[in-house]
Amino acid sequence: MKAGTPLAPARPGAPARPKLYFIRHGETDWNREGRLQGSKDIPLNDLGRQQAAQVGQPLRDLLGPRVEKLPWIVSPMIRARETADILRHAIGMPKGGYRIDPRLEEINFGSWEGLTWRDVSQHFPDRARARARNKWGFVPPDGESYAMLLDRVWPVFDDLTGETIVVAHGGIARTLLVRLAGMKENEATIVDIWQGRALVFEAGGAYWMP
Numbered sequence: 001m002k003a004g005t006p007l008a009p010a011r012p013g014a015p016a017r018p019k020l021y022f023i024r025h026g027e028t029d030w031n032r033e034g035r036l037q038g039s040k041d042i043p044l045n046d047l048g049r050q051q052a053a054q055v056g057q058p059l060r061d062l063l064g065p066r067v068e069k070l071p072w073i074v075s076p077m078i079r080a081r082e083t084a085d086i087l088r089h090a091i092g093m094p095k096g097g098y099r100i101d102p103r104l105e106e107i108n109f110g111s112w113e114g115l116t117w118r119d120v121s122q123h124f125p126d127r128a129r130a131r132a133r134n135k136w137g138f139v140p141p142d143g144e145s146y147a148m149l150l151d152r153v154w155p156v157f158d159d160l161t162g163e164t165i166v167v168a169h170g171g172i173a174r175t176l177l178v179r180l181a182g183m184k185e186n187e188a189t190i191v192d193i194w195q196g197r198a199l200v201f202e203a204g205g206a207y208w209m210p
Contacts (some may be wrong), residue, residue: 005208007180007191007199014204017162017180021059021070021209022199023087024170025079026051031195034116036173038109038143044082051196054081056090058209059165059198067091067165072098073145075105075168098167103156107171110143119128133188141154146189173199183208 026048030037044052057062060067068091074084085095112120121128131138139145143154153172168189177191180201193199198209202209 005210006205007208008183009181010202011204014182017157017201017204018160020157020160020176020201021063021163021165022173022176022201023055023059023083023165023167023197024173024193024195024199025075025077025083025167026086026195030114033158034118036109036113036117036120037113038106038113040113041078043078044086045166048079048195049082049086052086053085053090054196055198059087060091062198062209068093070163070165072165072167073104074098074100074166076102077105077169077171078101080104080167080169087167101156103153104166104167104168106141106174107146107149107200108143110132110140112140112143134186136185144173146171146185150179154179158172176201177206181206 026044028037028042028048029045030042031038031048032045063070072079072084072088079098085100088095088097107130115123117128127141131140136146139148153175157176173193174188174191177188178185182204183191183206194208200207200209
């Protein structure tokens, strides 16, 4: 199985974990506008639906008939469920047929949701500077930090016993880069988590699927 674009190198001696095929949901209008959507249930836009479909053939090419046998775990948020259904249709699989886990909801940005980062910097400059100093540990008003998000989602992945396909969110991918791929916390908060591609976690590292 050929690896694609590396994101975090494999680490010899890393604890053995089941391989994950992680797909971030496709684009929403709030993504396009640069708004913090977090816990807000925003649907895909037209580009997001195209991005969801375009993962299908590469995933089938990579996994072959096994793609229909692996378990799928999906965030309950509409943008993730839409992505999973469109992706499964593109593969030739029925909609649904996956497990929804509420712990996979996106990181909660609290009262900042709906704002852009420019809005945050303009209206809450002190807190914006505090977040810039520690993006991993910073807690937005009434929200949660990446550290808190990792505590919430890790039990989902710690319980896995075999290869799994996951459809969820960028924030969750960042926590997995830290826990599964050994990426430094501050680096994980700024790395691009692409839409329309699958991120494979394997052997203590991570790479983008070809």
